[in-house]
Amino acid sequence: MLASVVVALTVIAGLVMPTFANAMRHDPVATPLTTLELPLPSLSADQTSAADQATAGLAGAGMLPGGAADDWKIVRVRAGQSLADIFHELGLSPTDLQRVVDAKVDNGAFRRIHPGDEFAFKSAEGRLTALRFDRDDKTRVVLAVDNKEVRSEIVERELERRVHVAHGTITSSLFEAGDSAGMTDAMTLKLAQAFGYDIDFAQDLREGDSFTVIYNDVYREGERLRDGDIIAATFINAGKRFTAFRYESADGTVSFYSEDGRPLRTSFLRTPVEFTRISSRFTSGRMHPILGKMRAHRGVDYAAPSGTPIYAAGDGKVLFRGVQNGYGNVVILQHGGRYSTLYGHMSRFGNVKQGQHVNQGQLIGYVGMTGLASGPHLHYEFRLDGQHRDPLTVTLPKPEPLPGTELATFRSLTTPLLARLKLYEGTRLAKAQ
Known part of the structure; x- marks a missing residue:
């Protein structure tokens, strides 16, 4: 009986409370609004013409709702994608592509496209009517295509x-x-x-x-x-x-x-390679890891994985590119009259030839272990007037x-x-x- 009474009271309270809550709420009094019709100042003939031209220009550039840009299909080039692939995906014919290419308007932009480049297309009934792309950061090229010709317009941004x-x-x-x-x-x-x-x-x-x-x-x-x-x-x-x-x-x-x-x-890079550690320093005597006897080490060994790029320490001329006993694949650079540098144990050479001028930081080869080497590293020597100097401590000439x-x-x-x-x-x- 007690349980029945509690349930009954709960139901009654549920019916009564919402009504009570609504009774305590006061609807806000609506504030009357007044609308006034104010006359606008009239435009002069010149101002009207300028406004019409601006509106037309914005619509033509697709800056206004319903403007021409509503029809542009924006495509961002994916890795490995060609312009022909894009035309095919858009359902445009190879004939349209050929007409654009034959127009010779920034032809290089069509042949050398890169991932991330953007092209925009307009078409009607499966036929290309317009194409646009950015030649550079501040120049946009817009092509209009019709049955007779392909016209181009350069837009400065x-x-x-x-x-x-x-x-x-x-x-x-x-x-x-x-x-x-x-x-x-x-x-x-x-x-x-x-x-x-x-x-x-x-x-x-x-x-x-x-x-x-x-x-x-x-x-x-x-x-x-x-x-x-x-x-x-x-x-x-x-x-x-x-x-x-x-x-x-x-x-x-x-x-x-x-x-x-x-x-x-x-004038010179202190270290011409991204290395993991210095495996051997400049010294007048050390135990050679291959020959097993004491001999001078006239350079610094920079341990690095095989294939790590090696760069020219300074501007200079390729004095030697080839194989030398002990050094394996080696490049020697002459820097002016007094300085020269040597890079040994390369796995392979960069795109440099003997007698060629190279710039500081230019790729000249890759880390390896050719010659007398127990592991992949760069053997780097620095010479002043033909005398070896410690690359880590030598005073480099100031520019x-x-x-x-x-x-x-x-x-x-x-x-x-x-x-x-x-x-x-x-x-x-x-x-x-």
């Missing part, structure tokens, strides 16, 4: 570079600090490359090191297109301050320079600074940037304190 200032402090890694500063990994890598001649980011980086960088991003029509360039930067490593300024010299060469106008690009007239131009451009970097560094230091 304005690019905008937006400048940013970022500051980072190393806690775990350079890329983590760059990410915390709002930089992309690609921009952080550019920062590392700018200072790569002065700082070994694999071994010299310390917790508490910091950087301040001025860089830009490239925008097109209000949308971010890609990373731009490092404009100026400072890096404090182990208490030592380094500067880098991007500058285009009179001959069109773009490089990074210190604030005194000296190129950061040194010459910019000449007088160009140095003045450089300083006029970089002085405001240097002041901005110092101001930002000072502000950050004050906040930290």
Whole structure:
């Protein structure tokens, strides 16, 4: 009986409570709205014409609803895909493709397409009527196709570079600090490359090191297109301050320079290969692992997997490319009159020939273990006036600074940037304190 009474009371409460709750709720009083018809100022004849032209242009570019761009079919090229494959997937005939190619309008853009490239198509009843693509970041080519001919129009697209200032402090890694500063990994890598001649980011980086960088991003029509360039930067490593300024010299060469106008690009790379460890150092006597007797080791051995690229340590001429006893496959470079470098035990050569000029950082071969070698590594020698020097400790020649007239131009451009970097560094230091 008690259970029946409880159930009955519960049912009654369920019926009554919603009604009670609604009774306590007050509907908001609707606020009356008044609509007024206000006369608009009339446009002059010139203003009316300009407005009509702007509207027509936007519609033709597909910027307005119902405009022509509603009919564009956007295709992003996939790896291994050709333009013929794209035409086939869209149901367009090989005849249309041939007409576009025969028109010889930016023909190279059709024959050398790359993954990620974009093409846009318009068609009617299975027949191509228009095609567009970007020749470069700021130039778009639009082709109109009809029964008689293929017409082309070049559309210039304005690019905008937006400048940013970022500051980072190393806690775990350079890329983590760059990410915390709002930089992309690609921009952080550019920062590392700018200072790569002065700082070994694999071994010299310390917790508490910091950087301040001025860089830009490239925008097109209000949308971010890609990373731009490092404009100026400072890096404090182990208490030592380094500067880098991007500058285009009179001959069109773009490089990074210190604030005194000296190129950061040194005459020689300290290490011409990405190595895992130093397996043997420069010494006047060591036990040879193959011959089993003491002999001098006049270079440094950098252990690395077979096939690891080897790069020219500096600008020079290929003095020798071939096989020598002990060295196996070897390349010897002559750098001016006093310096030469040797690269031994290569598995194979790069695309270089004897007598050819090579640039610093150019691929010249691959790590191997030809000749007298117990494992894959690069044997690297550095010679000054024919005498062997320890590549790890030799004092490398400093590059010459910019000449007088160009140095003045450089300083006029970089002085405001240097002041901005110092101001930002000072502000950050004050906040930290």
